[in-house]
Amino acid sequence: MGKIVNSTFVSLDGVINHMDRWHFDYVSDQTDELALRQLREADAMLMGRNTYEIYASAWPGRDGEYAERINTLPKHVASTTLTDPQWNATTVVQGDLLEAAARLKEGAGTILMHGFGPVAKRLAGAGLLDELHLWYHPVLAGVGGPDDVLLTPGLHAAFETTGTTAFDNGVVVIAMQSRV
Numbered sequence: 001m002g003k004i005v006n007s008t009f010v011s012l013d014g015v016i017n018h019m020d021r022w023h024f025d026y027v028s029d030q031t032d033e034l035a036l037r038q039l040r041e042a043d044a045m046l047m048g049r050n051t052y053e054i055y056a057s058a059w060p061g062r063d064g065e066y067a068e069r070i071n072t073l074p075k076h077v078a079s080t081t082l083t084d085p086q087w088n089a090t091t092v093v094q095g096d097l098l099e100a101a102a103r104l105k106e107g108a109g110t111i112l113m114h115g116f117g118p119v120a121k122r123l124a125g126a127g128l129l130d131e132l133h134l135w136y137h138p139v140l141a142g143v144g145g146p147d148d149v150l151l152t153p154g155l156h157a158a159f160e161t162t163g164t165t166a167f168d169n170g171v172v173v174i175a176m177q178s179r180v
Helices: 031-043 048-061 065-072 099-108 119-125
Strands: 003-011 043-050 073-077 091-094 111-113 131-137 159-166 173-180
Touching: 003 031, 003 099, 003 119, 031 065, 031 111, 043 048, 043 099, 043 119, 048 065, 048 073, 073 099, 091 099, 099 119, 111 119
Parallel strands: 003 111, 003 131, 043 073, 043 111, 073 091
Antiparallel strands: 131 173, 159 173
């Protein structure tokens, strides 16, 4: 049975979007190595439409091991409006998201997600998110609205901490697995 692993950057005030305003000052060789390790361990990626559009516009034109890996990995996009994905190795998830995610998990391997948007929140609420890795950045972002933060009213999912990693730049990654 496969697993779905979510890896998300988050500011101290819970912001998960607007990374151009707070995230890039904390990129380092150490954080890059962990991000690359997570990508190497993945057998596929799952993302929502917004993440897909951002990634598909950025990664195909880049070089290096990370770009090569993300460009060649199978990608599954949950979208009701995307019909003709142009990024290499991309398929659109058809039908009910929760049923599709359960089918993806039936295959062996690790499915990596970046970001904690509507797709990740639905999976977490349904008990389909197996691991969560929150990359806390030592900054109060001070931007965004209700859709830009980790907190989601009504979403309840229990996790057990399996490890932490603290980097020299102050970023702390908390790794957790679902208690479901």
